[in-house]
Each structure stands twice: as structure tokens, then as C-alpha cells.
Amino acid sequence: MITSAQMRAARALLGIDQKQLAELSGLSVPTIQRMEASEGNVRGVVDSLIKVVAALDRAGIELIGEGATSTGGGRGVRLKGAIDQS
Numbered sequence: 472m473i474t475s476a477q478m479r480a481a482r483a484l485l486g487i488d489q490k491q492l493a494e495l496s497g498l499s500v501p502t503i504q505r506m507e508a509s510e511g512n513v514r515g516v517v518d519s520l521i522k523v524v525a526a527l528d529r530a531g532i533e534l535i536g537e538g539a540t541s542t543g544g545g546r547g548v549r550l551k552g553a554i555d556q557s
Contacts, residue, residue: 473524473534475509481532496526 482492489503496503498519506513506523513520524534535541 472512472536473520474512475507477534478503478507478513478523478527481527481530481534484532485527485530487530492523492526495530496522498522 482488490500493500493503502519506515527534533541
């Protein structure tokens with residue numbers, strides 16, 4: 472699984488926009504926009520999700536799941552917990 476926040480953070484770490492992610496993954500810009508507009512886990516066709524995750528992996532992004540540890544030694548970001556929006 473990948474969340475919309477992870478997609479946006481991954482793009483920010485790579486310094487790319489939605490168009491560039493679309494090109495890297497072989498998807499359309501509207502598809503990337505819909506994925507990033509999802510609440511929580513990205514909703515979409517499984518094949519499209521696999522393409523995005525694979526493209527991010529090729530670009531050097533390691534997706535870290537909830538409660539998982541990072542296997543690499545690179546830099547990254549992680550949300551510590553729930554966001555207090557009050």
C-alpha cells in the first residue's frame with residue numbers, strides 16, 4: 472500500500488512534479504492527480520499502483536509501511552503519529 476501523503480513526499484524528495492512522475496510510471500497526469508487526491512491509502516487500479524511504486528523504487532525511494540523499519544541507510548521522512556489539526 473502507498474498513501475497519497477507518501478506519493479507527495481516521495482515527489483518532494485525527488486524534486487519532481489506530477490507530470491514527471493506520470494512519465495516515470497507510464498501513467499497519465501490525471502491518474503497521478505486522482506491518486507494523490509485520495510484520502511489515506513491511494514485508491515486505484517492495482518496495475519497503476521504497482522507502476523507508481525516501481526517507478527518510485529527505481530528513482531531511489533523506499534516506502535516505509537506503518538510500524539515498519541527502514542532497511543536502507545538513506546535520508547527520508549516519517550510521520551511520527553496522528554496530526555493534531557486543532
